Amino acid sequence: MCDIIGSLPLELLDQIVKYLDLEDIVRSQRVSKRWRAILSCDTIIRPLLRETLTFLGLDLEGVSTDVALADAMSYFQWRHNLQYARPIKKIFLPWPASFTSLPAKIQCRSRRLCCNMPKGGRAGMLNLETGEKSTWALSGKLTQIVDFLKLSDRYLVTGSLGLWGLHDMAAYDLHTKQKICQRIPPVGFLEAIVEDKVVFIASAGSQSRPLHVWDLSLNHMQKIGYFSNLVLYHVAATEKILVAFEINWEKRPPEMQQTKWKTTTGQQVAKGTFHLPELADHHNDGFKWRFDRCRTFGHKTVNHIFLPTDRYDTVRLEYDYAVGQLSAQRIRSVDPLYKGSLTICLAPNVICFWTWRSDHIAIYNATTGTVNLPAIQMRRGLSSWIRNKLQRRDGPRRFWDVFGDREVLGLADESGIELWFFSPRFVPDPQVLKRLKQNMAHI
Structure with missing residues (x-):
């Protein structure tokens, strides 16, 4: 031929x-x-x-x-x-039989899987590279419950919820095992970790809400301004700068306001306004909108605004601190399945949509504007109390949490955790997988 x-x-x-x-x-x-x-x-x-x-x-x-x-x-x-949502390998880790309730929060970052323990103020962690397990205490009082948990490439931050917000905080350096503690006033909810800066944001119900930044290198908490309709923020940890974007829905077209703050003093150093064409046909007529959590990748931060249109549209926002530019991309959806869905940015251009109303996720490719719907088949590895709970509940079984990064995507339901591995540079071998299952059973 x-x-x-x-x-x-x-x-x-x-x-x-x-x-x-x-x-x-x-x-x-x-x-x-x-x-x-x-x-x-x-x-x-x-x-x-x-x-x-x-x-x-x-x-x-x-x-x-x-x-x-x-x-x-x-x-x-x-x-x-x-x-294309085609993992190289899928592994399933059932919940330990000793669990009397499901973890409130699960995180998977930098080849580590972490969740809060149902009893006591502790968090359990599995190293996906070695299969080893470790336990991290919130404080000396094991009666406290870990209500908030965030994992970054270097830090694990946990917190207990008081009457009006976070009170007892503990941050662990995963490299040095150093523990940093703070007993803080009610400043809001644990939002993100950007290098050595931890961001807290007040309840979404607040009309005007401040941000707080906990600098782990100095063990210092700083209040940053008051914000209404905050849609995106970016923390430049090295320069100790926070850039915030608020949207004014009363203007037609909606007006975006950008402010820049020092994270060390809370001083505002710059302010400006502009318009985004992707939001030009939306204004405040009493509708409810919301935004998801920001995710930072180097000098870029990505977030999403959910709009209550007939198509359940989403606007993807990306801020590039290196060039000082905010860009927007309209994601048009015709599937009502994803109305009210949440998102996880696995990579700057890869977004995972999910909803707790069904066993479905969608992988959105921002570079091509295409959506892939992978099949999900969670396996049952249930403890007796969970099995009884499922038998009493009407309707199909649904997963309740999705988490991960560009290497590993995790799906959790009442039976356990399913991990999807995408990178050929990181796939656990059979020996590591055996240790993971053994340690998960006794975490």
Whole structure:
């Protein structure tokens, strides 16, 4: 058989390859040695790798395009698996039989799985790389309940809920095991961890609400202004700057106000207003809108505004601190399944929509504007009290929490946790998987 494509000049092949997407290029490399050699040259691989690292947000962490071909192919497969919701491996970890209630919060970041313990002021953690377990106490009083839990690449922050908000806080440095404690006044709910800065935000019911930033390097809590209709904030930890965006729905079109604050003193240093075309046809006629939690990737922060339209639209906001620009992208949905859904940003351009009303999630690719609906089949590994509870409840069994990052997506229901692994650079081997199951049973 004559290989017409393989016989073309490289200059012409470069122009043809530009019309192929990542999946086509990876598949075409399997045709023949000639095709693999052509599609593996630097003029094709390097631009594609740069685009892939940006898609995964790894460019924000300093990952270079100067890598071997095998490494580049692993990044391509990682991106392909994530954007099409096709995990390399799925593992299921049933809840321990000793659990008398389900954890209130679960986190999975940087290859660590963490949840609060049903009894006592403790949090249990599993290292997904080694399978080892560890326990982290909130304070000396084990009668306290861990109501809030956040996990970042370096810190684990837990808190107990008092009458009006957070009171007892504990932050652990996962590298040095150092514990930092704060007994703080009611400042709101634990919102995010950005490097060594912990952000608290007041109840959404407040008309005008402040932000508080806990600087773990100084063990100092700072109040930052008062905000109405806050839709996005970005913390530049190194520069000790917080940038906030509020929206005024009374204006037509809605007006966005940007302010900049010092996290060390709470002083406002800049202010400005502008309009977003994506919100031009919306105004406040008594409708309810809400926004999800911000997620920061390096110098970029992503968030979402949910609009109560007939199509249940969402507006994706992205702020790039490096260039000082806020951009918006309209996500139009015609499926009422995702009305009132929540989102998790697995990567800067990958969004997971989920709703507790059904066993469905949706993976949205912001670069192409496409949505994939993966199948979910949670397995039953139930303790006796959960099994009795399920038998008494009418209707289908539903999962109640979704969490994770660009490497691992976690789904939790009454039976346990299912973990989806997307990156070929990180998949637990059978020995690690065995330790994970053993330690999960005794966490």
